[in-house]
Amino acid sequence: MRIESPEITHNDGRHVLSAGVGFDSKGVQMPETLWFAVNDTDPRYVRGLADAFLVSLVAVAMKLGEDIRVEGEVSSCLAHGLMNYQRILSTWWPESFNIVEIDYHSLLDRREEQRPSGVACALSRGANSLHAFTQWLSANTSQKAYEITHAMISSDLERVGDSPDEECPGPLSRNLRSGLAESGIELLEVHTNLERFRIPVMSEDDRLRAHSSALAACAHALAGVFGRFCISGHGGYTYEELLPSGSHPAMDHHLGSDQLQVVHLPSFVT
Amino acid sequence: MRIGVPEISHKNNLHVLSARVEMAKKSIHFPRAMWYAVSGTDPKFVPGQSDAFVVSLVVAAMKLGEDIRVEGPVSSRLAHGISQYQRILNTWWPESFRLVDIDYETLNERRDDTRPTGVACTFSGGLDSFHAVSELLPATMPVPAYRITHALMINGFDQLTDLQHRGMSQQMYRIYRDVLAKWDVELLMMQTNQKQFRGAAMPRVDSVRSYSSALAACAHSLGGLFGRFDIAGHGGYAYFNLTPYGSNPVSDHHLSSDHLQVIYAGSSGTRSEKLEAVADSPEVQNNLRVCLHPPSFDRQTGGVTNCCECDKCVRTVVGLMIIGKLDRFSTFPALRPAEQYRRPEILAAMYPTALGDLKVLAQRHERKDWVQILEQAIKLNEANNKNSRH
Numbered sequence: 001m002r003i004e005s006p007e008i009t010h011n012d013g014r015h016v017l018s019a020g021v022g023f024d025s026k027g028v029q030m031p032e033t034l035w036f037a038v039n040d041t042d043p044r045y046v047r048g049l050a051d052a053f054l055v056s057l058v059a060v061a062m063k064l065g066e067d068i069r070v071e072g073e074v075s076s077c078l079a080h081g082l083m084n085y086q087r088i089l090s091t092w093w094p095e096s097f098n099i100v101e102i103d104y105h106s107l108l109d110r111r112e113e114q115r116p117s118g119v120a121c122a123l124s125r126g127a128n129s130l131h132a133f134t135q136w137l138s139a140n141t142s143q144k145a146y147e148i149t150h151a152m153i154s155s156d157l158e159r160v161g162d163s164p165d166e167e168c169p170g171p172l173s174r175n176l177r178s179g180l181a182e183s184g185i186e187l188l189e190v191h192t193n194l195e196r197f198r199i200p201v202m203s204e205d206d207r208l209r210a211h212s213s214a215l216a217a218c219a220h221a222l223a224g225v226f227g228r229f230c231i232s233g234h235g236g237y238t239y240e241e242l243l244p245s246g247s248h249p250a251m252d253h254h255l256g257s258d259q260l261q262v263v264h265l266p267s268f269v270t
Numbered sequence: 271m272r273i274g275v276p277e278i279s280h281k282n283n284l285h286v287l288s289a290r291v292e293m294a295k296k297s298i299h300f301p302r303a304m305w306y307a308v309s310g311t312d313p314k315f316v317p318g319q320s321d322a323f324v325v326s327l328v329v330a331a332m333k334l335g336e337d338i339r340v341e342g343p344v345s346s347r348l349a350h351g352i353s354q355y356q357r358i359l360n361t362w363w364p365e366s367f368r369l370v371d372i373d374y375e376t377l378n379e380r381r382d383d384t385r386p387t388g389v390a391c392t393f394s395g396g397l398d399s400f401h402a403v404s405e406l407l408p409a410t411m412p413v414p415a416y417r418i419t420h421a422l423m424i425n426g427f428d429q430l431t432d433l434q435h436r437g438m439s440q441q442m443y444r445i446y447r448d449v450l451a452k453w454d455v456e457l458l459m460m461q462t463n464q465k466q467f468r469g470a471a472m473p474r475v476d477s478v479r480s481y482s483s484a485l486a487a488c489a490h491s492l493g494g495l496f497g498r499f500d501i502a503g504h505g506g507y508a509y510f511n512l513t514p515y516g517s518n519p520v521s522d523h524h525l526s527s528d529h530l531q532v533i534y535a536g537s538s539g540t541r542s543e544k545l546e547a548v549a550d551s552p553e554v555q556n557n558l559r560v561c562l563h564p565p566s567f568d569r570q571t572g573g574v575t576n577c578c579e580c581d582k583c584v585r586t587v588v589g590l591m592i593i594g595k596l597d598r599f600s601t602f603p604a605l606r607p608a609e610q611y612r613r614p615e616i617l618a619a620m621y622p623t624a625l626g627d628l629k630v631l632a633q634r635h636e637r638k639d640w641v642q643i644l645e646q647a648i649k650l651n652e653a654n655n656k657n658s659r660h
Contacts, residue, residue, distance in 0.1 A: 076413050076414070076415035076416065077415075077531070079412075079413045080413045080415070080416045080533075083412075083413075087506070087507060088507045091506055091507040091508055092507065092508075092509075107413060107414065107415070109414065109415040115528070143346060143349055143350055143353075143377065144346075144377070145346035145347070145350070145377070146346070146350050236357075236361055237357060237358045237361040237362065237520065238361055238362075239362075239512070239513060239514060242509070242512045242520060243509060244509060249520045250507065250512060250518075250519040250520045253523050258385070261347065263350075266354075266357070268357070
């Protein structure tokens with residue numbers, strides 16, 4: 001698999017971050033470009049940074065058993081984390097995920113600029129994410145650096161995105177946006193065609209097993225906004241709750257970079 | 271518990287980072303101050319930063335049920351991580367560790383200076399240590415920013431406690447300094463009295479349940495030198511390796527700050543796989559120390575030795591017998607006759623996971639004789655456990 005250097009384009013008020021993707025495997029029908037898009041405000045993509053694309057596609061490459069060549073820049077911390085992320089997927093589901101080599105054109109050893117101050121939480125229609133979201137509201141956390149500033153939704157992770165130009169602010173996002181704005185929280189809706197890469201090669205079970213990487217990829221796409229990103233877990237820390245799962249307290253943090261801390265937020269209530 | 275603002279001082283050729291510690295419970299006899307000390311070149315302590323002290327003392331406070339007031343600045347990320355670390359300890363061992371409130375006088379929201387470039391790993395001379403170092407050398411670590419630069423040996427942790435300087439720690443330092451120098455890794459010997467705090471607050475079993483915090487605290491004390499710190503893990507990511515334990519892939523990373531990433535390392539293989547990975551290294555063959563007893567040394571050569579009797583020695587000896595490399599190791603000078611290590615009733619005293627791991631090793635090497643012995647030992651072990659439950 002080859003991931004080309006990302007590009008930023010603007011089209012009818014939509015900001016698109018995209019990168020060309022090439023595969024070695026024959027007979028697999030994939031788009032030629034992976035993209036992320038957000039409406040209206042400047043999403044502050046980080047030019048040239050390939051973190052989002054690599055996090056998106058590592059599970060696909062593992063499923064296909066294809067080594068990866070990344071032509072854009074990747075955070076050293078993420079590169080190290082993906083070694084462990086791969087080990088975890090391969091240990092837990094060896095029949096689905098093979099460990100692959102990743103060849104980096106450019107690793108960023110240190111990022112001089114400061115971590116962005118945005119703190120985001122992925123929101124879906126599920127109770128877990130809503131509970132996690134409320135845990136990080138300023139009224140419920142004593143740590144200012146972890147107070148939530150943004151909510152991120154990506155309904156495209158539950159369906160197939162067709163075009164970066166597609167307008168689809170559904171009822172969920174319209175209602176959420178106005179409700180969140182009252183709390184001073186900005187809603188960012190990320191569109192992506194990531195599922196067009198995952199669905200052809202990964203079963204529904206495998207996509208769930210690599211669920212946190214899809215969410216983290218959307219957060220990495222907005223690396224100029226988010227410094228912390230919370231993925232809500234389905235359970236706490238008891239041994240029974242530590243069973244292998246697509247979002248896990250031993251795994252999710254490996255999807256972070258020096259600039260974007262990915263935090264698995266456990267749930268201590270049933 | 272109140273943790274004062276840390277101070278840096280110099281005494282007897284030692285650089286010392288210390289902070290006053292006051293307890294609400296006067297019946298517990300703690301020293302007045304906790305300190306970390308290193309000799310030689312400037313250790314680059316970070317003036318005033320309290321990360322090392324809160325990481326070290328949070329467990330004692332949880333055990334005693336005392337809230338904490340920290341007067342020096344603490345990293346925001348660490349403060350968040352400690353809240354999760356507390357949750358984990360409290361979930362796993364609620365009878366030992368209670369959740370406590372921590373009042374931080376100052377949280378560092380952002381640190382403008384860049385992360386230090388040092389990459390360190392704890393080092394005791396054991397199998398996990400050697401394997402962790404080998405995994406972090408340039409030949410095996412593909413990400414340059416994660417290649418090891420330092421190893422940290424701690425005088426005041428576990429069996430290596432020689433704060434009266436009777437010679438044990440210096441001898442360990444000399445031996446392993448030279449071994450690690452061959453790999454361009456600098457060995458730092460740190461002294462600390464944190465064991466006196468942990469020992470006063472909790473029994474050994476609870477110290478073991480929280481030992482990664484003691485190691486991480488030492489790394490945080492050198493916060494101006496280390497940007498990454500690897501804790502040599504005992505296992506991989508298989509579900510059984512997530513069993514609650516003092517160092518764990520679920521818990522260790524929560525001890526990181528924005529500037530010091532704490533990494534559960536060496537988790538790519540089982541103990542027997544680690545043994546296979548390093549068994550051909552002459553440095554390991556001449557210096558491996560796995561023994562559960564305090565360090566001992568060969569009277570003639572001065573090299574480290576193992577007792578050959580304790581559980582970890584037996585497990586390692588059997589592993590080396592299975593792969594046919596025991597004769598290359600010079601650190602097991604008092605071996606029993608070989609047939610004694612092949613007796614299922616002796617091996618049955620090991621942990622079931624250890625027996626299972628050795629059986630898999632024997633299968634990998636097609637040692638049918640050992641597979642048979644270990645299967646018998648596993649059956650005996652199960653029967654013994656069943657009897658003890660009744």
